[in-house]
Amino acid sequence: MFLIKRWYLLLIIMIFSSCNAVMEMIPLDIDKNLGEQFSYQINASQSEYPVLDPEKNKEVYTYVENIRNQLINSDKIKYRDHFPYTVKIIQDDNTLNAFCVAGGYIYVYTGLIKYVDSESELAGVLAHEIAHAENRHTVKQLAESYGTGVLISLIFGSDYRDLINIGQQLLSLKxxxxxxxxxxxxxxxxxxxxxxDPRGVGGFFKKLIKEEKRSQ
Ligand SMILES: [Zn+2]
Structure with missing residues (x-):
């Protein structure tokens, strides 16, 4: 019975790989596993991702975590109890960026924290990143970029190494x-x-585009 169900699921995925209804059938554990793998890799590559030690940098962590808490307390957040929504700060003043990988692992660069003009702007960027996780854009993108085969192997859980290999490519996904x-x-x-201020979302991105134009 179980096998039949899985083959039925497989068939549906093959037909409608990018359809939202199918996304709902893909377990949230896939997002969580991908995010977990990715966070292990980040922890293991301190030279590329110099994550600030939360114990030694309590002030800045408290500041960012307070913004995160207000955002994930919104009624519109569906996966608050499923995704960890941890925040890590990466020490790199030259990178104006933040990202949130599948399953709700948030990363913010010190360059972004220093660059924004207001807490609302930073909240806007974090809200945008959280929205990518909530809408499961990474898993959706994986299905579109690597085809249904990847999703099938994730669902069947046959080879955990697949997850690691995919995890390494998560950042290059657009x-x-x-x-x-x-x-x-x-x-x-x-x-x-x-x-x-909800205008923080648009405000920051406009400013960033201007900055990019200046540096070109
Ligand atoms: Zn985005």
Whole structure:
């Protein structure tokens, strides 16, 4: 019976790999496992990702975690109890970036924290990153980039090494324009449930585009 169910699922995935209804059938554990693998890799590569020690940098961690807490307390966050939503700060003043890998592992560069003009701007960026995790854009993208075979092996859980190999490529995955737009829309929704100005989302990205133009 169990086998039949899995083959049925496989068939549906092969037909509608990028359809939202199918995404709902893919267990959240896949997002969590991918995120976990990725966070192990980050911890193991301190030279590439010099993560600040939370014990020695309590002030900045408290500041960012407070923003994170307000965002994930929004009623619109579906996976608060499923995803860890941990925050790690990467020491690199030249990188104006933040990212949140599948399963809710948030990373913020010190360059971004120093660059933003207000807490609302930083909240806007974090909300956008959280929205990527909430909307499971990484798993969706994996299905589109690597085909259904990858998803099938993840669902069947036959080879854990697949997860590690995929985890290594997570950062080079590019979200589609549609996913970026969706992340912005959800970010605004989350921000409405906080004291932060929802205009922080657009404000920061506009500023970043200007900055990029200047440095070109
Ligand atoms: Zn994005």
């Amino acid at each position: 979200f589609s324009r549609g996913d970026e737009k969706e992340a912005d829309q959800y970010a605004v929704e989350y921000l409405y449930d906080t004291p932060y």
